[in-house]
Amino acid sequence: MRFILRRTAFYAFTAWAAITINFFLPRMMKGDPVSAYLQKNQGRISPEAIDSLRTLFGLDSTKSLLEQYIDYWQLLLSGDLGRSFSKGLAPVTDVIASAIPWTIGLVGLATVLSFALGTAIGGLIGWRRGSRADAIVPVATFFSTVPYFWMGLIAIAVFSTTLGWFPASHAYDKGTQPGFSLEFAGQVIQHGFLPALTLVIGSLGGWILGMRNMMITVLDEDYVTVAQAKGLRPVRVLINYAARNASLPQLSSFAMSLGFIVGGTLVMELVFSYPGAGKLLLDATTAKDYPLMQGLFLVITLAVLVANIIADVAYAILDPRTRQMEA
Structure with a gap:
């Protein structure tokens, strides 16, 4: 119980600090979302509408910073992350919700596969140290040093341009209406195969090398x-x-990887024009869409915290010494 209470207090404070920084950071940057929005719509917005926009974005000059902070918490607890002016003033929660499933489905599956395969292969190599299986380690390590964008371009050149086996970009065929059907699912799998393969091959070496080294160390234990x-x-x-x-x-490294799944792999999504959260974050940064940036940073931060909480619980279950040290 003491272990759980300590961890709960730590993560509660971390979440509060992350949310507070997320509130103050846009206000410390040069300009504000309303000014950026007005630059794109010069002469088409009345002064009354400008005041309404400032209230909408939580930048009402008639309120103090503390009042804005309290209003921010109230909106946050009600699930309101503001409006994205680069997406036609659509709710930020809706914009993020449209991109997160693609990132979780692709990057999440690739992360779980690379972790499972890398841990299993690394464990067997460490168990049979000195055998021919050791030759897998330098090969996997080599691929892990290749940048994602370079490996993605090679995959597109070989499997898409030359062989024509898989599409080179997007999550599904143009003109297709997303829905729950076998045809659409097939398109999603076909379009996601190359980016997923790129992520798995690129991250497999780290999992193999880490597990192999730990296995060699553990095998010498009494x-x-x-x-x-x-x-x-x-x-x-x-x-x-x-x-x-x-x-x-x-397990700790895997938990960190799970947390950053929400952020997506930006370079990979750019190479394959994949509609994930990473590409959405880049678009929001380019458009200076502060509310959308703020919402994405918050979601990514909370995802990392939740992943670390899961890792702590799993670590305590697998290793009782952790609970004893905390006590």
């Missing part, structure tokens, strides 16, 4: 030697004793 001396089956020693403890550092 509890593994005792388990082997008892005559336990090698598979049981591998899974219950070696891999379980070696995967603990991997």
